[in-house]
Amino acid sequence: LHDALPILASAEQISQARNVRDLLEHVEDLKIDPVTNKILRMDGGSVKILINGITASDIDLKGIPANKILKVEYYNIPPARYADAGTLINVITKRMDTGINAGIEARTAFTTGFTDDEAYLNLTSGNHQLSLSYSFNLRDYTKRFGERTYDYTLQSCLPDGTEPALPVHYDYQKQTHDKFGYTWNDPVVKYTYNKPDDIAVQIVATPHFNHTHSDGHSNILNISTLNTPVAGEGEFGSRMSTFGPDLNVYVQKTLPKNQELSIDLVGTYYHNSSKNWGKEAAVSDGEIWLLDNQEQLSNKYSFIGELAYAKKWRKSSLNLGYRGSFGRSNATISNVLSDYKEYEYSSASYQHYMYAEYGGNIGKLMYRIGTGATQVTQDNTDAHDSHWLFTPKLILSTNLSKNMSLQWVTSSQSNTPPISRLSNNASLVIPGVLSIGNPYLRSYNTYKSELIHKWNLGWLQTQIGLNYKYTDSPINRYYTQQEINGQQYIVGTNENANYSSELGGSYLLVISPFKSQVLTLTVQGYVYRQTVSSPIIGHYHHTWAPLYYAIQFRKGNWGASYIGNIVSKRLNGSTLDAGENQSHLQVYWQKKNWRIFAADYWIFTRSRYSGYSMPTSVLQSTYKTWIDDNKSMFVLGFSYDFSTGKSIKINRKLRNKDSDTGSF
Numbered sequence: 001l002h003d004a005l006p007i008l009a010s011a012e013q014i015s016q017a018r019n020v021r022d023l024l025e026h027v028e029d030l031k032i033d034p035v036t037n038k039i040l041r042m043d044g045g046s047v048k049i050l051i052n053g054i055t056a057s058d059i060d061l062k063g064i065p066a067n068k069i070l071k072v073e074y075y076n077i078p079p080a081r082y083a084d085a086g087t088l089i090n091v092i093t094k095r096m097d098t099g100i101n102a103g104i105e106a107r108t109a110f111t112t113g114f115t116d117d118e119a120y121l122n123l124t125s126g127n128h129q130l131s132l133s134y135s136f137n138l139r140d141y142t143k144r145f146g147e148r149t150y151d152y153t154l155q156s157c158l159p160d161g162t163e164p165a166l167p168v169h170y171d172y173q174k175q176t177h178d179k180f181g182y183t184w185n186d187p188v189v190k191y192t193y194n195k196p197d198d199i200a201v202q203i204v205a206t207p208h209f210n211h212t213h214s215d216g217h218s219n220i221l222n223i224s225t226l227n228t229p230v231a232g233e234g235e236f237g238s239r240m241s242t243f244g245p246d247l248n249v250y251v252q253k254t255l256p257k258n259q260e261l262s263i264d265l266v267g268t269y270y271h272n273s274s275k276n277w278g279k280e281a282a283v284s285d286g287e288i289w290l291l292d293n294q295e296q297l298s299n300k301y302s303f304i305g306e307l308a309y310a311k312k313w314r315k316s317s318l319n320l321g322y323r324g325s326f327g328r329s330n331a332t333i334s335n336v337l338s339d340y341k342e343y344e345y346s347s348a349s350y351q352h353y354m355y356a357e358y359g360g361n362i363g364k365l366m367y368r369i370g371t372g373a374t375q376v377t378q379d380n381t382d383a384h385d386s387h388w389l390f391t392p393k394l395i396l397s398t399n400l401s402k403n404m405s406l407q408w409v410t411s412s413q414s415n416t417p418p419i420s421r422l423s424n425n426a427s428l429v430i431p432g433v434l435s436i437g438n439p440y441l442r443s444y445n446t447y448k449s450e451l452i453h454k455w456n457l458g459w460l461q462t463q464i465g466l467n468y469k470y471t472d473s474p475i476n477r478y479y480t481q482q483e484i485n486g487q488q489y490i491v492g493t494n495e496n497a498n499y500s501s502e503l504g505g506s507y508l509l510v511i512s513p514f515k516s517q518v519l520t521l522t523v524q525g526y527v528y529r530q531t532v533s534s535p536i537i538g539h540y541h542h543t544w545a546p547l548y549y550a551i552q553f554r555k556g557n558w559g560a561s562y563i564g565n566i567v568s569k570r571l572n573g574s575t576l577d578a579g580e581n582q583s584h585l586q587v588y589w590q591k592k593n594w595r596i597f598a599a600d601y602w603i604f605t606r607s608r609y610s611g612y613s614m615p616t617s618v619l620q621s622t623y624k625t626w627i628d629d630n631k632s633m634f635v636l637g638f639s640y641d642f643s644t645g646k647s648i649k650i651n652r653k654l655r656n657k658d659s660d661t662g663s664f
Helices: 011-016 020-026 058-062
Strands: 005-007 030-033 038-041 047-051 069-075 087-093 099-109 113-125 128-154 168-195 199-205 208-224 227-244 246-255 259-282 288-312 316-334 343-362 365-380 384-399 404-415 426-430 433-436 444-456 460-472 475-484 487-496 499-511 519-534 538-544 547-555 558-566 569-572 575-578 583-591 594-601 607-613 620-627 633-643
Touching: 011 020, 020 030, 020 058, 020 069, 020 087, 038 047, 038 058, 047 058, 058 099, 058 113, 058 128, 113 633, 128 487, 168 227, 208 259, 259 426, 288 426, 365 404, 384 444, 475 519, 519 569, 538 569, 569 607
Parallel strands: 047 087, 433 487
Antiparallel strands: 005 069, 030 038, 069 087, 099 113, 099 633, 113 128, 128 168, 128 620, 168 199, 168 208, 199 246, 208 227, 227 259, 246 259, 259 288, 288 316, 316 343, 343 365, 365 384, 384 404, 404 444, 426 433, 444 460, 460 499, 475 487, 499 519, 519 538, 519 547, 547 558, 558 583, 569 575, 575 607, 583 594, 594 633, 607 620
């Protein structure tokens, strides 16, 4: 489309980069996150990457040498077919040759369980290409600590079954220490046939399998108006395994007169097995306060089919499309509400999404106008909901001068709760407090209007945005007091609120004082006045103002970077939550296609998280969590890739994936 921001790589950037992924560090507000080794926005938001129109992973980007790049297209508001993406990057490459390219990368911390490894191999012959890749991620931490407090009031019963005259107030305090971790395994097998200007076919199989675990101990102080403070101890843990293979078949046909037809078919299966358990009791006499053992075995099946048509003229283009999806999850569950007896639960979702989008140029004015309509049906054991969501869009942009541009965006997006939230599964959090799913959640819309001003002087780039966002019926977590099976509980569950909004602005500053890559300073921040209105907690306002910053150095074969941030608590339903802190230093030495690096993650600090509930919540709570394993965590790594030719890439227009495991 014509409103994409073209970003050209300089000769210096290309000469210093080994592959296309290295170049994306220089794009707008992007970074290669040192902890996840993935391309993210500066604020940690997700980025959808395309190569010549095809959805790509970081491994795919590493397989393309830097000198094969033509340009990068940056969409802060993606086209309609990628409406669910936050930021979209489309990498346009030169014509690729027959050959082989391969690579390997490994990163390991020697003081704790932290490993990221990946390898890829592309074999190309004529119009055919076979691609194999494998990613492995391991975390195995032993020193995660936490402090939690819960303050609430319940109508309780005395031992003889009678209710006391006054409600009982509880102050429950916990200090926890646990071991936790995960392993992610992501093998990918891909076959591509590409006959330029005629037909392209791609088949992708991705048999993912993952496992998470935790085991911990807690020290408790239980205070209530029924007795004096009592000390307690607890044990808790969890296990979850997921096997999620999917098969994707994509066909693209070039038609006469600059027309194109694309078809994308995706079938996905998830098998999930999970267990969560906890026991809490008094130290003095062993009285059991909490005993919970939730188990679930689920299978989810889904199918996505999309048909897209595109027509291009000299100064405009038209895109039409339809995407239909169906998913069903069947689970066998046992929890506290079923008296730990197994029961069956089923949930399904059907969606029909149709869109039309037209874009072009009128003089210096670039425009994109479109609309989408989504028919959503949610059907589960307890509830049925079916309605339409409409998502209009208007984008206008113009170049005020050679170095200055202005963009105005008014857009909307539909949001549908994943199947994994639509259940009545439950678990005990502490005595008298339950966490329960909600099968009655409804889909909703988000509307956004933003004015963005950009100024680029080469050594100095600035971006200032004024933004207003309104969400009708957003899904947030709230607490209410309910009677369940004849007993009073404080129940935490996801609910549709009345509305939420954000009003404020964003800023981005990039300084390269030497007009080169020797030194670059990036600063990005937000200042938003957040509002949430809910029948449960009422009307609440909060100011959210995080700051992110990065310093990059590159001279000859040596390079270094530092990424940090100043966290700010963000309004999230009935709580204020602080995001993860960052303080990551990395130094590397690069020679041709070899790179050896050393890093210190969370240097002079450790990862930490905190938050607290709104004053109007029936459950007043606070939490602090920190991980000592990654305190100034030292990591060593290397990467190497080579090419005897360059991989063929198709200008794939569609890419769908079901990432909702369907586990309740």
